[in-house]
Amino acid sequence: MALDGAALLRRLVAARWMEAMLCGSSADCWPEIAVGLEEEVVTAVTQKEMQDSGSCFDDSLTNLQWLQEFSIVDAQEQGSPLSLWRHHHQGPPQFLNPEAPTSPLAGEPASAGTFHTPGTPTAAAYSRVSAPRGASAATACGDRPTQLSCSTNPYVKPPYSYATLICMAMQSSNKPQVSLSYIYKWIQENFLYFRYADSTWQNSVRHNLSLNKCFIRVPRQKHEPGKGGYWTMDPQYAEQLLSGAVRRHRSAPVRGNPTLRLPAKQVSQPLLQGFQGVTETGLSANAQPTGGKLPERLKNISPAACKALTSQDPQFSTSPLLSADEPSELGSLRGVFDSDDLLRSGMGGDLSLDMVAPQSPIPWEEEQEVTYASFAQSSTFLDPLQSSLDLEDETPPAQMFLQSPWAERDDSEGVNDLLGGPAVSLDQLFDLGE
DNA sequence: CTGTGTTTATCCCGGC
DNA sequence: GCCGGGATAAACACAG
Numbered sequence: 001m002a003l004d005g006a007a008l009l010r011r012l013v014a015a016r017w018m019e020a021m022l023c024g025s026s027a028d029c030w031p032e033i034a035v036g037l038e039e040e041v042v043t044a045v046t047q048k049e050m051q052d053s054g055s056c057f058d059d060s061l062t063n064l065q066w067l068q069e070f071s072i073v074d075a076q077e078q079g080s081p082l083s084l085w086r087h088h089h090q091g092p093p094q095f096l097n098p099e100a101p102t103s104p105l106a107g108e109p110a111s112a113g114t115f116h117t118p119g120t121p122t123a124a125a126y127s128r129v130s131a132p133r134g135a136s137a138a139t140a141c142g143d144r145p146t147q148l149s150c151s152t153n154p155y156v157k158p159p160y161s162y163a164t165l166i167c168m169a170m171q172s173s174n175k176p177q178v179s180l181s182y183i184y185k186w187i188q189e190n191f192l193y194f195r196y197a198d199s200t201w202q203n204s205v206r207h208n209l210s211l212n213k214c215f216i217r218v219p220r221q222k223h224e225p226g227k228g229g230y231w232t233m234d235p236q237y238a239e240q241l242l243s244g245a246v247r248r249h250r251s252a253p254v255r256g257n258p259t260l261r262l263p264a265k266q267v268s269q270p271l272l273q274g275f276q277g278v279t280e281t282g283l284s285a286n287a288q289p290t291g292g293k294l295p296e297r298l299k300n301i302s303p304a305a306c307k308a309l310t311s312q313d314p315q316f317s318t319s320p321l322l323s324a325d326e327p328s329e330l331g332s333l334r335g336v337f338d339s340d341d342l343l344r345s346g347m348g349g350d351l352s353l354d355m356v357a358p359q360s361p362i363p364w365e366e367e368q369e370v371t372y373a374s375f376a377q378s379s380t381f382l383d384p385l386q387s388s389l390d391l392e393d394e395t396p397p398a399q400m401f402l403q404s405p406w407a408e409r410d411d412s413e414g415v416n417d418l419l420g421g422p423a424v425s426l427d428q429l430f431d432l433g434e
Numbered sequence: 435c436t437g438t439g440t441t442t443a444t445c446c447c448g449g450c
Numbered sequence: 451g452c453c454g455g456g457a458t459a460a461a462c463a464c465a466g
Contacts, residue, residue, distance in 0.1 A: 161456065180438065202437095205455065210440050217439080225465055228438045 010371040162201075162208040165191075166215065170233055177218045177230035180206065 158165065169186035170178050178186075184202055188194045194201055208217045209231055218230040 163456085200458070203459075206437095206439060207441090207458085225466085226435085232461090 033167075055058070071114070152192050152193045157193050160189045161203050163212050163214060166205060166208060166212075166231070167233065176231035178229055180228050183209075183231070 002184040160168070165187050166183055168190075171326060172186055173182060182207060187201075187205070198432055209217070216232050216234050218232055220229045
């Protein structure tokens with residue numbers, strides 16, 4: 001799959017932007033981020049050009065001086081880094097296109113330790129989980145401790161209800177309906193927690209799909225191979241959600257976090273240290289005294305590998321901020337990264353939401369009404385009966401898609417073709433018109 | 435057998 | 451304290 005410079009930069013900027021947003025003391029992070037980002041872009045583009053000499057790349061895209069001038073402190077006044085980019089380049093960035101992949105994961109695998117989810121950084125506060133205490137603090141902002149993201153920290157359960165997660169998956173698909181396996185895949189791809197958690201969360205997803213009236217099962221066509229049906233969202237309930245019927249997710253019990261149920265004797269030392277760190281920072285009060293289950297993937301991690309993992313991967317890094325004073329830190333962060341501001345800036349043309357979503361999970365936490373409104377108004381959720389008529393064969397392309405759902409796609413075989421659904425821009429989703 | 439879908443029960447938490 | 455929403459767990463049925 002071709003990865004042009006535009007898509008590359010889009011992802012890198014988005015990823016670094018989210019890192020900065022989630023960086024607790026990130027007021028002056030951007031210059032550092034920009035330097036690193038510029039190096040990344042140049043390096044990647046060079047490699048790209050070596051691989052594909054036929055492609056041309058806008059030099060302006062690698063000029064990140066605008067980014068170095070950006071300060072998080074000024075974010076609320078200036079808008080996003082993207083707005084600054086526009087200011088410098090006097091026009092909409094060309095790398096913004098609605099054909100963008102539906103997740104930043106394609107270019108930024110979780111293993112890279114970047115933040116994929118522009119969700120509000122309330123996840124850590126939500127579950128009161130901190131990263132392994134003994135882990136090194138690899139950060140995106142020099143030696144500053146990094147706020148941990150629910151998307152990159154396997155200890156932090158996302159602050160979203162399962163219904164929300166399902167909605168997010170549905171939205172990201174740009175498809176009228178999605179399969180259960182797609183929902184699984186999307187959640188796992190976007191939230192590291194669910195990669196390492198045991199599969200009980202999948203039961204919860206199924207439970208939610210069945211129980212929640214928002215979700216409608218669309219039977220698979222008889223001639224279609226495969227198991228199960230498709231799931232879509234009822235616009236009627238989306239409307240209800242729009243009217244405020246949906247509440248924000250309450251603080252979640254921590255009992256579901258499998259890493260917190262690990263019997264000490266089964267846990268390799270770095271993880272155990274992390275577990276102890278977790279329990280020593282106030283988590284124990286919330287933790288359930290249930291028996292431990294060690295996620296299979298973690299069971300097989302040798303101490304050495306685990307040590308390497310925790311020392312190299314920011315997702316396992318520790319953050320002293322995520323402890324007693326975490327709420328206040330996150331509160332301030334939430335203010336900086338307030339999604340309403342994000343939307344307002346998008347309405348003002350300062351921020352193209354295409355960059356933030358729906359390619360990736362939206363900051364849902366604070367403005368679910370808004371985002372659910374987007375569902376109500378989105379063409380993504382169609383009449384299931386009508387949708388079923390338009391259902392395309394999922395099998396071969398879907399298998400490919402599920403194996404690499406966020407892989408970069410050429411326009412010629414764009415996501416729309418693959419997904420069989422209409423492309424929904426964020427302008428449509430959020431109805432940003434006056 | 436595995437994945438999917440449904441149902442029931444229980445617990446936790448926040449709001450009232 | 452009660453109630454509702456959400457999470458978790460489990461059992462069961464069904465289809466491929």
